[in-house]
Each structure stands twice: as structure tokens, then as C-alpha cells.
Amino acid sequence: MAKSEYSVIGVMSGTSLDGIDIIYATYVFDKVWTFKIHQSETVKYDTYWTTILGQLVRKSTEELKDIDMDYSKYLASTILDFINKNHLRQIDFVASHGHTALHQPEIGMTYQIGNDHILADILKTKVICDFRIQDVKYGGQGAPLVPVGDRLLFNDYEFCLNLGGFANVSYETSNGRIAYDICPVNIILNAYTKRLDLEFDDKGKMASMGHIHQPLLNDLNILDFYRQLPPKSLGLEWVQTYVFPLIEAYNLQVEDILRTCVEHMAIQISKVLNVEKTNVLITGGGVYNDFLIDRIRSLSKSKISIPSKEIIEFKEALVFGLLGILKERNEVNCLKSVTGASKDHSSGRILMPRT
Incomplete structure (x- = not known):
């Protein structure tokens, strides 16, 4: 039987390059879903990452793989700082959007960096991520995911x-x-x-x-x-x-x-x-x-x-936490009526720490 309460870290990085939004929230299901955000923070990008992320569309696939690894490590370090700063102990998993590097669903392409398995290894906790790629494989836009x-x-x-x-x-x-x-x-x-x-x-x-x-x-x-x-x-x-x-x-x-x-x-x-x-x-x-x-x-x-x-600043991070929960419960978190995919589905990858 599925749990009715979850403690989740939700992580979002948007195309405006404002920074990484991180929240720690509890979600409770009792006929309907309710939530409470306990901690929240936006970690601004430094000049290095602002420059790198702003140039992703010009990079080759091989270059993106290297950036993906570096960004996953940076993301893990940022989330770990958030966990330690707020003395978080009860965490079911981290749900992370990553950062969009390429998004051309009309040719079946979408690439989110920050979803390398090393993210779970460094955090030593389950990570649910990469929510777009499956939808694109089903013929969808892979976006928006928040609906x-x-x-x-x-x-x-x-x-x-x-x-x-x-x-x-x-x-x-x-x-x-x-x-x-x-x-x-x-x-x-x-x-x-x-x-x-x-x-x-x-x-x-x-x-x-x-x-x-x-x-x-x-x-x-x-x-x-x-x-x-x-x-x-x-x-x-x-x-x-x-x-x-x-x-x-x-x-x-x-x-x-x-x-x-x-x-x-x-x-x-x-x-x-x-x-x-x-x-x-x-x-x-x-x-x-x-x-x-x-x-x-x-x-x-x-x-x-x-x-x-x-809610203004952290709604998307909050929703990605919920998308992670729905994936964990194997419930629909991606709607064909929204993306144009061939079917409703439960999207995302689950990464377990290897060490």
C-alpha cells in the first residue's frame, strides 16, 4: 500500500538562469493532496555557470556530456549544502528537474543536464529526475510538466x-x-x-x-x-x-x-x-x-x-517534488492532453546511490 505522507526535496532550474530553486516540503494524501513548505532557497548561479548554461545550445553532444557530469556534481554539492544547513534528516528522496540543455521535441530531442547517476551517489539518497525524456519518446512535447x-x-x-x-x-x-x-x-x-x-x-x-x-x-x-x-x-x-x-x-x-x-x-x-x-x-x-x-x-x-x-518563487520546485512522488507511486505525472504524447504515463528516472 502506498504511503500517505512524503518528505521530499524539490529542485528546479529554469531557462531564465535566476538560479537553483530548492525546497523541503511534506506532502500528504487524504483524498486530495496537501503540502507544507518547510525550507526554501534560491541559490544564484555564479558567472561561470551563468556563462556555461547560457551557451548550452551551441555545444556538441560530447561537450554536453562533460558539462552534464560537472553540473550534476555542482547540483549535488548545492543540494547537500541545503540539507546540511537546514539539518534535514527525514528525506524520502530528491526530485530534480535538472536544467534544459536542448529541447527540440519535434525531432524527438530533449536533453536535461544534472541527471547523471553521480547525483544520487554524492547525496547518498534516492533521486527521481529526467522527467521529460520519456514523454518525448511517446511523441509528446516533454513540456510543460507542471500542469x-x-x-x-x-x-x-x-x-x-x-x-x-x-x-x-x-x-x-x-x-x-x-x-x-x-x-x-x-x-x-x-x-x-x-x-x-x-x-x-x-x-x-x-x-x-x-x-x-x-x-x-x-x-x-x-x-x-x-x-x-x-x-x-x-x-x-x-x-x-x-x-x-x-x-x-x-x-x-x-x-x-x-x-x-x-x-x-x-x-x-x-x-x-x-x-x-x-x-x-x-x-x-x-x-x-x-x-x-x-x-x-x-x-x-x-x-x-x-x-x-x-509560492511565487518556489511553485515549480514544489510541483517537481509532487511529480517525484507520483513516479514513486507509479501514478500518472505526465498528461497526454498537455504534451501530445500517445498516452498518459508516469515519467522520470529513479537513481539509487551506488555506494
């Missing part, structure tokens, strides 16, 4: 919107849960604020001082991706191939780039949320961009709900 958590942990909301490197959304339809990436967000905004030696645009103040460049806005809004039907997902390669060249072609000031891109993001997001009397949960680092949130509110008919700081 199962939205359904089981946050079903008070009609829409769950995450503003991270990309904006993605999850909601129920008559044919089951559906979810997909909407548009790039912090992966673009942070790239341009870095030109001014800033990590991010604090509260969107720089964007608010810029002007919309209408030709660029038009170019962004007519990208082919926005005409595609779900399931669909985005990756860094897509941004580097299609978005950055459009922006660079106009030689604009950073403030005008940010203003135009924020407007583009708000337009694309509001198209999805344009339903009256709908309650929307928004999480992810983009929540702190007040200007972006204001533009979404202005263009959308939905009621925007912003949760506690803990």
Missing part, C-alpha cells in the same frame, strides 16, 4: 499562469487538462537588462520609461509559433533563432526594447486569459515585474491572483 501539480495542488484556480523564462499556462477543458508555453518572458527581458549590468528590470521600471516600437511589436506578434495550436513548447534555441534577430535588426535603446517586448508579452498572455470572471493564479519571477502585471491586467478580463512569496 499535473496545478490540477492536484492548485485546483481552486481556473488558470495557472507561470511567468519565468517563458510564460506558460495550464487549465482544464472538456477534454482534460491542457497546458502550453505562451511566449518568452524573462529569457528576453533579463538578456537586455544585462547589457546595462543589471540582473533584471526592477519592477519593470526601465520598460515603463521606454516607448513601443510598432514595427518590432508587429514582427513579434506575427511569429509562426503564435498561430500553432497546443500542445506546444518553447526553448532557448527558438528565442535565439527567431526573436533576438528580430530585435537586433532595429538597433533600439534597451528601454524601448523592454517596453516593446513587455507589450508583446502582455498581448500574447491576455489572448489566453480573455475570459470574464476567471480566477488566475500567477507565479514565477515575472510576478515582480509590476509593469508587466499592470499591462496584463489592462488587457485581460480575468481576475489576477498573486499568492504568497513562497
